[in-house]
Amino acid sequence: MDMPMRVTVTGAAGQIAYCLLPFLARGDVFGTDQPIELVLLDIEEAQTSLRGVVMELEDGAYPLVSVIHCTSNVSEAFVDCDVAVLLGAFPRKLGMERRDLLLQNAAIFKEQGEAIHKYAKRSVRVLVVGNPANTNAAVLAHFASAIDKKQITALSRLDQNRATSFIANELKVSPSVVKNVFVWGNHSNTQYPDLFHAVTNRGPLPDWLRDENFLREKFIPIIQERGAAVIKARKLSSAMSAANAVADHLRDWFAGTQDVVNMVVCSDGSYGIRKGIFFSFPCYCYGNGTFEIVPHFPWDAFGDPYIQRTKQELYKEWDQAFATLLPKSSL
Ligand SMILES: NC(=O)c1ccc[n+]([C@@H]2O[C@H](COP(=O)([O-])OP(=O)(O)OC[C@H]3O[C@@H](n4cnc5c(N)ncnc54)[C@H](O)[C@@H]3O)[C@@H](O)[C@H]2O)c1
Numbered sequence: 001m002d003m004p005m006r007v008t009v010t011g012a013a014g015q016i017a018y019c020l021l022p023f024l025a026r027g028d029v030f031g032t033d034q035p036i037e038l039v040l041l042d043i044e045e046a047q048t049s050l051r052g053v054v055m056e057l058e059d060g061a062y063p064l065v066s067v068i069h070c071t072s073n074v075s076e077a078f079v080d081c082d083v084a085v086l087l088g089a090f091p092r093k094l095g096m097e098r099r100d101l102l103l104q105n106a107a108i109f110k111e112q113g114e115a116i117h118k119y120a121k122r123s124v125r126v127l128v129v130g131n132p133a134n135t136n137a138a139v140l141a142h143f144a145s146a147i148d149k150k151q152i153t154a155l156s157r158l159d160q161n162r163a164t165s166f167i168a169n170e171l172k173v174s175p176s177v178v179k180n181v182f183v184w185g186n187h188s189n190t191q192y193p194d195l196f197h198a199v200t201n202r203g204p205l206p207d208w209l210r211d212e213n214f215l216r217e218k219f220i221p222i223i224q225e226r227g228a229a230v231i232k233a234r235k236l237s238s239a240m241s242a243a244n245a246v247a248d249h250l251r252d253w254f255a256g257t258q259d260v261v262n263m264v265v266c267s268d269g270s271y272g273i274r275k276g277i278f279f280s281f282p283c284y285c286y287g288n289g290t291f292e293i294v295p296h297f298p299w300d301a302f303g304d305p306y307i308q309r310t311k312q313e314l315y316k317e318w319d320q321a322f323a324t325l326l327p328k329s330s331l
């Protein structure tokens, strides 16, 4: 057995955490030889509910979980942290716009970035899930300046899984044989799900799945609006599929994979995206929390307006978030 890994989950009394914690506890993410110490952070008002979650974890009798620690103290939550899974944020409810969340949630990621900067291990890996995930990750990276930005990612795997499942359903094949579905940009309804390089085990996608009208009128809007459709149906934002995507993202980031996967990462200027912007790119994962943005897979002329739109949305979110979080003199 390896040394325990200290995994901090924020928003631990929330609905994504409720679906995610069993994956972590069973070894489905970090491996069945990897013990974990769970540190569960939520706000003071959620501590009673969090205690119920801990009771259920205890009742799971998971051999890999060596310690469970609950707290509402942000500093305490990140002491010696190896992996931080940041779910804690207010989700969008029916009738709310994403921009309503931006300022409220950015303040949470400033505070958590500062705590990670001070208390986490320098090797910590951070996954931001709370929305608006890309901009929250950018805020966190700014305030956790001791941490290499390549150690901070946000979630676009749910969008990849949605797009992959959609194509598999259309072709009546298993999602496991659909590869190279790319998701560019913001985890929002401006994202660009891109089938230009997608293949199945039978080869390239058939022409009708690459038809521009089909892409423009059906595939792209369905994937872009899928989160909103789930909110409309459940009156709550996605949780089971989000937790599954978090598990996929972390497993591939830590164990490595032969497949190209999509992650929101800090742009190094790749594909002309401004440095520092957290943007969903197709990535190679080499294991142990390392990755590389896939080079040489540009979008075509059809994709370009979508990329411009999602890029502009992210630049605007950046300006809005940092205008309130930073003193005017440093902007
Ligand atoms: N990136 C994605 O693909 C994706 C997918 C689904 C949901 N989300 C987002 O994930 C977030 C969590 O969703 P959920 O459905 O679990 O929401 P939820 O409301 O069920 O749970 C959120 C939890 O966060 C806690 N919280 C609030 N402020 C906090 C703080 N400052 N510190 C610690 N905890 C805090 C709340 O008390 C609550 O327990 C939302 O922002 C949602 O929009 C992202």
Ligand SMILES: O=C(O)CC[C@H](O)C(=O)O
Binding pocket: 091, 092, 098, 131, 158, 226, 227, 228, 230, 237, 238
């Ligand atoms: O608030 C939203 O529109 C989406 C919530 C969540 O990120 C999802 O994709 O299901």
